[in-house]
Amino acid sequence: DTAVSQTPKYLVTQMGNDKSIKCEQNLGHDTMYWYKQDSKKFLKIMFSYNNKELIINETVPNRFSPKSPDKAHLNLHINSLELGDSAVYFCASSQGGRDRYGYTFGSGTRLTVV
Amino acid sequence: SQQGEEDPQALSIQEGENATMNCSYKTSINNLQWYRQNSGRGLVHLILIRSNEREKHSGRLRVTLDTSKKSSSLLITASRAADTASYFCATGNSGYSTLTFGKGTMLLVSP
Numbered sequence: 257d258t259a260v261s262q263t264p265k266y267l268v269t270q271m272g273n274d275k276s277i278k279c280e281q282n283l284g285h286d287t288m289y290w291y292k293q294d295s296k297k298f299l300k301i302m303f304s305y306n307n308k309e310l311i312i313n314e315t316v317p318n319r320f321s322p323k324s325p326d327k328a329h330l331n332l333h334i335n336s337l338e339l340g341d342s343a344v345y346f347c348a349s350s351q352g353g354r355d356r357y358g359y360t361f362g363s364g365t366r367l368t369v370v
Numbered sequence: 371s372q373q374g375e376e377d378p379q380a381l382s383i384q385e386g387e388n389a390t391m392n393c394s395y396k397t398s399i400n401n402l403q404w405y406r407q408n409s410g411r412g413l414v415h416l417i418l419i420r421s422n423e424r425e426k427h428s429g430r431l432r433v434t435l436d437t438s439k440k441s442s443s444l445l446i447t448a449s450r451a452a453d454t455a456s457y458f459c460a461t462g463n464s465g466y467s468t469l470t471f472g473k474g475t476m477l478l479v480s481p
Contacts, residue, residue, distance in 0.1 A: 260412075289468060297456060299413075299471040312468050346412055358403060358415035359469060 259283050262347050262362035269337055270370055277332045277365045279347030286351060287311075288330035289359065290322060293344040302345075305330055337369045376459055376475040384480055389446040391475040393459030394439075401462045402435055402442050403469065406455045413458065416444075449479045 260281045269275050281288065289312075290302040303322045304312030310322070319335045330347060344366050348359040377392045393402070401420045405413040419426045419435045419442070426433045432445040446453055456476050460469040 291471075297407075297474050299458070301468045301470070304468050348413075358418055359405075359413070360415065361405075361412035363412045364410075 259360050260347055260349055260362040262345075262365050264365060265363065266366050266368075268368045268370065271337055271339060273337050274333070274335045275337060275367070276334070277345055277347075277367075279330045279332070279362060281328055281347075281349040281360070283349055283360060284351075285349035285360070286327050287349060288324065288327070289348045289350075290330065290332050291346045291348060291361075293346060293364070295343070299346070303330075303332075334367075337367075339369050342367055342369045376457070376472045378475060379473070380476045380478070382478045382480065383449055385449060385451055387449055387479075389449050389453070389477055389479070391444045391457050391459075391477070393442045393444070393472055395442075395459075395461050395472075396440065397461075397463065399437075399461045399463055402433075403460045403462065404431075404433060404442075404444050405458045405460060405471075407458065407474070408455045416457075446477075449477075451479050451481050453477060454479045 262279050287306045289304045291299050292302055293299045301314050302316050305324045307327050308324045321333045324330045344364045346364045347362040350357045350359045375394050383389055403418045404416045407413045417428045417433050419433050430447045435442045456474040458471050458474045460471045
Protein backbone atom coordinates (compact mmCIF):
# COMPACT_ATOMS: atom_id res chain seq x y z
CA ASP A 257 0.00 0.00 0.00
CA THR A 258 3.00 2.29 -0.46
CA ALA A 259 1.77 5.79 -1.27
CA VAL A 260 4.87 7.10 -3.02
CA SER A 261 7.32 4.50 -4.19
CA GLN A 262 10.75 5.07 -5.67
CA THR A 263 13.06 2.61 -7.35
CA PRO A 264 15.78 1.77 -6.89
CA LYS A 265 16.43 2.42 -3.21
CA TYR A 266 20.18 2.32 -3.71
CA LEU A 267 22.16 3.08 -6.84
CA VAL A 268 25.93 2.86 -7.13
CA THR A 269 27.39 3.76 -10.48
CA GLN A 270 30.50 5.08 -12.14
CA MET A 271 31.13 8.59 -13.32
CA GLY A 272 29.94 9.24 -16.83
CA ASN A 273 27.13 6.70 -16.73
CA ASP A 274 23.46 7.47 -17.39
CA LYS A 275 20.87 6.34 -14.85
CA SER A 276 17.17 6.67 -14.13
CA ILE A 277 15.13 6.80 -10.95
CA LYS A 278 11.44 5.99 -11.08
CA CYS A 279 8.66 7.32 -8.92
CA GLU A 280 5.01 6.38 -8.70
CA GLN A 281 2.24 7.57 -6.42
CA ASN A 282 -1.13 5.93 -5.85
CA LEU A 283 -2.71 8.77 -3.91
CA GLY A 284 -4.43 10.41 -6.86
CA HIS A 285 -2.36 13.55 -6.30
CA ASP A 286 -1.93 15.87 -9.24
CA THR A 287 1.47 17.32 -8.35
CA MET A 288 4.80 15.57 -8.02
CA TYR A 289 8.26 16.75 -7.06
CA TRP A 290 11.90 15.79 -7.02
CA TYR A 291 14.05 16.94 -4.12
CA LYS A 292 17.77 16.41 -3.58
CA GLN A 293 19.12 15.93 -0.06
CA ASP A 294 22.84 16.46 0.35
CA SER A 295 25.19 14.98 2.93
CA LYS A 296 24.28 17.76 5.39
CA LYS A 297 20.60 16.83 5.06
CA PHE A 298 19.75 20.03 3.21
CA LEU A 299 16.73 19.45 0.98
CA LYS A 300 16.51 21.36 -2.26
CA ILE A 301 13.70 21.33 -4.80
CA MET A 302 14.71 20.27 -8.27
CA PHE A 303 11.49 19.92 -10.26
CA SER A 304 7.76 20.13 -9.83
CA TYR A 305 5.13 18.73 -12.17
CA ASN A 306 1.40 19.41 -12.08
CA ASN A 307 -0.81 17.16 -14.20
CA LYS A 308 2.20 16.07 -16.22
CA GLU A 309 3.26 19.64 -16.92
CA LEU A 310 6.53 21.06 -15.65
CA ILE A 311 5.82 24.03 -13.38
CA ILE A 312 9.01 24.42 -11.39
CA ASN A 313 12.51 23.89 -12.69
CA GLU A 314 15.11 25.12 -10.29
CA THR A 315 18.70 25.71 -11.28
CA VAL A 316 19.57 22.14 -12.09
CA PRO A 317 22.14 21.03 -14.69
CA ASN A 318 20.46 19.99 -17.90
CA ARG A 319 22.00 16.55 -17.40
CA PHE A 320 18.94 16.02 -15.20
CA SER A 321 15.79 15.44 -17.19
CA PRO A 322 12.46 14.68 -15.54
CA LYS A 323 9.69 12.94 -17.39
CA SER A 324 6.07 12.53 -16.39
CA PRO A 325 4.20 10.04 -18.60
CA ASP A 326 1.06 10.54 -16.50
CA LYS A 327 0.20 12.32 -13.30
CA ALA A 328 0.95 9.24 -11.21
CA HIS A 329 4.53 8.91 -12.41
CA LEU A 330 7.54 11.19 -12.37
CA ASN A 331 10.87 9.74 -13.41
CA LEU A 332 14.28 11.33 -13.23
CA HIS A 333 16.96 10.60 -15.79
CA ILE A 334 20.52 11.70 -15.18
CA ASN A 335 23.12 11.79 -17.94
CA SER A 336 26.89 11.78 -17.57
CA LEU A 337 26.86 11.31 -13.82
CA GLU A 338 29.38 13.28 -11.76
CA LEU A 339 30.76 12.74 -8.27
CA GLY A 340 28.80 15.75 -7.04
CA ASP A 341 25.53 14.09 -7.99
CA SER A 342 25.94 11.72 -5.06
CA ALA A 343 23.01 12.42 -2.74
CA VAL A 344 19.64 11.08 -1.70
CA TYR A 345 16.89 11.91 -4.16
CA PHE A 346 13.34 12.11 -2.89
CA CYS A 347 10.16 12.04 -4.87
CA ALA A 348 7.07 13.60 -3.30
CA SER A 349 3.49 14.31 -4.23
CA SER A 350 0.70 16.59 -3.12
CA GLN A 351 -2.81 17.51 -4.10
CA GLY A 352 -2.96 20.88 -5.70
CA GLY A 353 -0.12 22.59 -7.46
CA ARG A 354 0.40 24.95 -4.63
CA ASP A 355 2.34 24.44 -1.45
CA ARG A 356 -0.68 24.69 0.81
CA TYR A 357 -0.93 21.02 1.52
CA GLY A 358 1.34 18.49 3.10
CA TYR A 359 3.61 16.53 0.86
CA THR A 360 3.89 12.75 0.86
CA PHE A 361 7.46 11.63 0.34
CA GLY A 362 8.93 8.44 -1.02
CA SER A 363 11.63 6.67 0.96
CA GLY A 364 14.41 8.05 -1.21
CA THR A 365 17.03 6.80 -3.63
CA ARG A 366 20.59 6.94 -2.36
CA LEU A 367 22.79 7.61 -5.38
CA THR A 368 26.51 7.07 -5.05
CA VAL A 369 28.75 8.02 -7.95
CA VAL A 370 32.23 6.50 -7.83
CA SER B 371 17.43 29.75 -1.55
CA GLN B 372 16.94 28.32 1.90
CA GLN B 373 14.07 29.79 3.85
CA GLY B 374 13.76 28.08 7.20
CA GLU B 375 16.46 27.76 9.82
CA GLU B 376 15.90 25.34 12.66
CA ASP B 377 17.35 25.76 16.09
CA PRO B 378 18.96 23.92 17.77
CA GLN B 379 20.82 21.84 15.22
CA ALA B 380 20.80 18.92 17.63
CA LEU B 381 18.90 18.17 20.81
CA SER B 382 19.40 15.31 23.24
CA ILE B 383 16.82 14.58 25.95
CA GLN B 384 15.53 11.76 28.14
CA GLU B 385 12.28 9.92 27.57
CA GLY B 386 9.38 11.71 29.17
CA GLU B 387 10.88 15.16 28.75
CA ASN B 388 9.52 17.74 26.37
CA ALA B 389 11.41 18.72 23.23
CA THR B 390 11.17 22.18 21.70
CA MET B 391 12.50 23.05 18.28
CA ASN B 392 12.41 26.45 16.67
CA CYS B 393 12.27 27.60 13.10
CA SER B 394 12.89 31.06 11.71
CA TYR B 395 12.20 32.19 8.18
CA LYS B 396 12.82 35.28 6.12
CA THR B 397 9.97 36.09 3.77
CA SER B 398 6.20 36.18 4.09
CA ILE B 399 4.51 32.81 4.02
CA ASN B 400 1.16 31.22 3.34
CA ASN B 401 1.77 28.31 5.68
CA LEU B 402 4.48 26.54 7.64
CA GLN B 403 4.80 22.78 7.91
CA TRP B 404 6.80 20.42 10.08
CA TYR B 405 8.15 17.09 8.91
CA ARG B 406 9.96 14.21 10.59
CA GLN B 407 12.66 12.12 8.97
CA ASN B 408 13.82 8.89 10.52
CA SER B 409 17.31 7.76 9.60
CA GLY B 410 17.41 6.40 6.07
CA ARG B 411 13.76 7.15 5.41
CA GLY B 412 11.65 9.74 3.65
CA LEU B 413 10.06 12.74 5.30
CA VAL B 414 6.72 12.37 7.01
CA HIS B 415 4.32 15.28 7.23
CA LEU B 416 3.45 16.08 10.85
CA ILE B 417 1.45 19.27 10.94
CA LEU B 418 0.60 22.37 8.90
CA ILE B 419 -0.17 25.78 10.33
CA ARG B 420 -1.54 28.56 8.18
CA SER B 421 -0.35 32.13 8.37
CA ASN B 422 -3.58 33.28 10.03
CA GLU B 423 -3.26 30.67 12.79
CA ARG B 424 -1.21 31.08 15.95
CA GLU B 425 -1.26 27.64 17.48
CA LYS B 426 -2.16 24.13 16.44
CA HIS B 427 -2.20 20.77 18.22
CA SER B 428 -1.96 17.23 16.99
CA GLY B 429 -1.61 14.52 19.61
CA ARG B 430 1.63 15.20 21.51
CA LEU B 431 2.63 17.91 19.04
CA ARG B 432 2.04 21.58 19.51
CA VAL B 433 3.05 24.12 16.89
CA THR B 434 3.05 27.87 17.29
CA LEU B 435 3.50 30.51 14.64
CA ASP B 436 4.48 34.13 15.16
CA THR B 437 4.38 35.87 11.80
CA SER B 438 5.56 39.17 13.29
CA LYS B 439 8.78 37.47 14.38
CA LYS B 440 8.82 35.12 11.40
CA SER B 441 9.26 32.15 13.67
CA SER B 442 7.61 28.90 14.62
CA SER B 443 8.15 26.33 17.33
CA LEU B 444 7.42 22.63 17.51
CA LEU B 445 6.87 21.15 20.95
CA ILE B 446 6.82 17.39 21.45
CA THR B 447 5.49 16.54 24.89
CA ALA B 448 6.33 13.42 26.88
CA SER B 449 8.91 12.34 24.34
CA ARG B 450 9.58 8.69 23.52
CA ALA B 451 12.62 6.92 22.13
CA ALA B 452 10.63 6.47 18.91
CA ASP B 453 10.58 10.26 18.48
CA THR B 454 14.31 10.12 17.69
CA ALA B 455 14.57 11.62 14.22
CA SER B 456 15.39 14.79 12.33
CA TYR B 457 12.70 17.44 12.27
CA PHE B 458 12.36 19.94 9.45
CA CYS B 459 10.27 23.02 9.04
CA ALA B 460 9.14 23.98 5.56
CA THR B 461 7.54 27.16 4.38
CA GLY B 462 4.99 27.67 1.68
CA ASN B 463 4.43 30.95 -0.09
CA SER B 464 1.39 32.19 -1.94
CA GLY B 465 1.00 31.28 -5.53
CA TYR B 466 2.44 28.39 -7.42
CA SER B 467 5.52 27.42 -5.49
CA THR B 468 7.09 24.52 -3.69
CA LEU B 469 7.97 24.01 -0.07
CA THR B 470 11.32 25.37 1.07
CA PHE B 471 12.95 23.32 3.80
CA GLY B 472 15.28 24.26 6.62
CA LYS B 473 18.35 22.28 7.64
CA GLY B 474 16.58 20.37 10.35
CA THR B 475 17.01 19.59 14.04
CA MET B 476 18.32 16.18 15.03
CA LEU B 477 16.46 14.96 18.09
CA LEU B 478 17.80 12.10 20.19
CA VAL B 479 15.54 10.72 22.89
CA SER B 480 17.31 8.34 25.25
CA PRO B 481 15.42 5.66 27.18
